Amino acid sequence: MGEPAGIGGETTLLAWRRRYETGSPVFFVIDDPQRLGRLAGLLGWEVPIQAIGAPDDAMRVFADALPVLPLPQPVASEPGRLDPANAEAVLEAIRQGVALTLEGTAAGVVTNPIHKLVLMESGFEHPGHTEFLAELCASEQPPVMMLACAALRVVPVTVHLPLRRVPEVLTTEGIVQAGRVTAQALQRRFGIAAPRLAISGLNPHAGEGGRLGNEESTIIAPAVRRLQEDGIAAFGPVPADTLFHAAARRNYDAALCMYHDQALIPIKTIDFDGGVNVTLGLPIIRTSPDHGTALDIAGQGTASPASLEAALRTAAEMSAASQAFTHR
Template identity: 55%
Template sequence: MSGSVALTLGDPAGIGGEIALKAWATLAGEIPFFLIGDAGQMADLAGGLGLPLRRIAAPAEAAAALPHGLPVLHHPLPRRGAPGRPEPENAAAVVEIIARGAALARGGAALALCTNPINKKALKEGAGFAFPGHTEFLAALAGAPLAVMMLAAPALRVVPVTIHIPLRDVPDALGPDLLAATLRITHEALRRDFGLPAPRIAVAGLNPHAGEGGAMGEEEARVIAPVLDRLRGDGLRITGPHSADTLFHAAARAGYDVAVCMYHDQALIPLKTLDFDGGVNVTLGLDFVRTSPDHGTAYDIAGQGRASPSSLIAALRMARDLGLRRAGRR
């Protein structure tokens, strides 16, 4: 297996290329990685930032090229376009780059996959992209029945059970099978990839005050608690359902390794509040390691040289660490 992390370009009109170059300059060879993207576009970006790059023909060349510039595995884009303005003609190529990166990670040519942010609306309109986001697309590529999204930072790990759906649809989507599968995948990932032999999982309720005995909702008693009881009987260390408004202060966080939440913002608001730049998106349940910076395409600052590579650097570090542990090399 290669020791290099494959990094996808993400949206060509976003900040993916810029932060990749800045990450290369900051890391100074600490993490072997290469970018999959259009070498011509990246050369223009590199020139504007005064940073070097090296075009490679295969992932195996990345380690030797890394000291001399950001290694770029060429994948052509139909149009260069302008920063901040996504081109519909590029949508299919963006999807192809993600699939190429996943194939390299699954086949062992890359240690892990790290993905730069995409614009789901632009991909849907330009290429008929039928997935709510990276997580669901990568699950389909890997043939995984369920992929779970974790956001991880030094101070907190969170997992939302439901992800990219409207809030009004959450109660209907929150079934016992989905909750149980999410908890089992999370437990196994913490053991295998994060090196925690007996993970402690805290589970949030759906409603205010975790339903307050049914006065504010019935999902805790009807759906959540029975699943937790069953998994505790199977030996998992699970507590809850907890009131979400008391789950994320420092003393509470000391009592668990991950908080499993019922919907997207219930999980991501505390994570991003605690560590906006250090949060990493990790996909659990795949047969390869995938991480991503926890921010969007940032069209408003694309092409201005202002984008921070901090979250990408955290994502690359985690991709390397999880990849090495998955490969039995850590």
């Protein structure tokens, strides 16, 4: 479902409408069928909505209608207008998606954007989707966020922090943990037999021999050595300003970046509409569009479904790679 006042509903409708054009995998939606029907009517789109009783029904329905596993919405939503009364339904949709994937009746979870503030006002105690998913999966290790598009995969080692706090929070152990989870996921979820990891520096010119900072020598380089000792093809620290051009990208399968914008600026520059958020380190496959709720354009029919479509394709590809890895 995602935030019902945001653009998730209309991008979902569009993803189904464009299913043949984009080669979409079969998917179903956990949402209120009446909400989606009203939204399609508001936008003037012909989208048949079919309530289903179980995920298996989606295969039968998908060609002719959008399959929806019903989850009633307490309060009718209006595009662009948040209502905390719907917060529990938003969370319940995520719970059901995770449960269905854990039991194997769904191949993965693709989450539409949520509005964290309205959820927190309703008692939600997690910083975001990732931490909530980890709790639902009873994950034994902290999950890792990857942003992926066709040309680049990036992993921010530190995420939602003020920039001034990054050097305080960044640790060798944190880099090693992120590198291990990333390398394992590239093997098991992406079908890459021998993943190569580029590790960025933190400071300009990767510290320039200590003249612009010593985190590269005291924190990052020791992490690279430990990853190499684990048998992971990691290299760095590499100056971030030379890490993302086309020739450099051919040398690695994923780049570990030291802070949020160092990772997100290059991928959003390369493929703003096609970027996908992937959660690594969970026992399930989870992807999501790499954008927010966009309340300012909700209900106008102008939102691009490209990122959601990419998230659906990525989840299907990860599922296929996971099955191949398990049976090899």
